[in-house]
Amino acid sequence: MPIRSKSTPTIGSSHAFACGTRSLIAAHFAAATFSRFFPANQSDLDFDPRAEPYTISVWVRTAATSGYTTILGKDRGVSPWDVQYRLWMVNTPNQLQGVNGNQWSSSLNVSAAPLNNGQWHLVTLVNYLDGATWRSRVYYDNGASFTQFNTGAGGRLPGLLRIGDTTQGGNPWRGQLDDLRIYRRALTQPEIAALYNPPPVQTFTSWFAGLVNPPAIGQRGPNDDPDFDGLVNLLEYALGTHPNNSTSHGAPIIDRNGSALSLSYPRARAGLIYTVESSADMIEWTGANVIQDTRLRRKVIAASASSSSGNEDKL
Numbered sequence: 001m002p003i004r005s006k007s008t009p010t011i012g013s014s015h016a017f018a019c020g021t022r023s024l025i026a027a028h029f030a031a032a033t034f035s036r037f038f039p040a041n042q043s044d045l046d047f048d049p050r051a052e053p054y055t056i057s058v059w060v061r062t063a064a065t066s067g068y069t070t071i072l073g074k075d076r077g078v079s080p081w082d083v084q085y086r087l088w089m090v091n092t093p094n095q096l097q098g099v100n101g102n103q104w105s106s107s108l109n110v111s112a113a114p115l116n117n118g119q120w121h122l123v124t125l126v127n128y129l130d131g132a133t134w135r136s137r138v139y140y141d142n143g144a145s146f147t148q149f150n151t152g153a154g155g156r157l158p159g160l161l162r163i164g165d166t167t168q169g170g171n172p173w174r175g176q177l178d179d180l181r182i183y184r185r186a187l188t189q190p191e192i193a194a195l196y197n198p199p200p201v202q203t204f205t206s207w208f209a210g211l212v213n214p215p216a217i218g219q220r221g222p223n224d225d226p227d228f229d230g231l232v233n234l235l236e237y238a239l240g241t242h243p244n245n246s247t248s249h250g251a252p253i254i255d256r257n258g259s260a261l262s263l264s265y266p267r268a269r270a271g272l273i274y275t276v277e278s279s280a281d282m283i284e285w286t287g288a289n290v291i292q293d294t295r296l297r298r299k300v301i302a303a304s305a306s307s308s309s310g311n312e313d314k315l
């Protein structure tokens, strides 16, 4: 595996993404020396381990050969030292442990690719409801390796979440952390694998080069429509359909629910920004009345627009 070089050497945390859209945190702090800190907006990050699904994922790198070093933690901070959640290395770079709801996991053996082998590693804690039982998983790298345990009943604790140490302090991470993401939902193993190995961004040109049965040379412009299905090549690229096969599926689906229209379409390209606009007169178009749900990149997502004027808006 190549060494992952994190290119944005800024320190701090940002809540660039509001609750319910993407991750609550998407923070980059790939500094040479990482300094522990308490992120802002702690109330967003205070999950009840037996009532709320959540995911915490972060890239880590360390040269430590021993020590109880903490990736992140939230605990009471005072006696009896109980723990809401924690991810840490337990005295050897071959062992990773999670705590959730004051329940300690068994150590995850990562000796095949130890934490201190010079590489960046992805560590992910997922809390999810399995039938009627809250369970936790600590995943390593692409998620093929994980340890699972029943989430404890410890509940919320008053101590603040700290990145790079426990709330109490005294067991700081010795190395680097980057690309911390905290989600208000349970990510699946395939989603974790996609975080670990993001799908490559395919350009419009390289997409054509890789097509089986591509359109003729003169029909490969962004505004050409060689299969006469009403979708120009650029839209076929954006939606992931075939530009030379009018039966290839994936075209937007429009539905109506009361006065609201919804539009579902595949976001096939990670490198594109998709924007849905609406119009009451098919002349002036705006995104102002459109609610876009962008949680599921590369999957079918929905956008909807409500008509306030009595006229049905067009998407």
Ligand SMILES: [Ca+2]
Residues within 6 Å of the ligand: 224, 225, 226, 227, 228, 229, 230, 231, 232, 233, 236, 243, 244
């Ligand atoms: Ca077409």
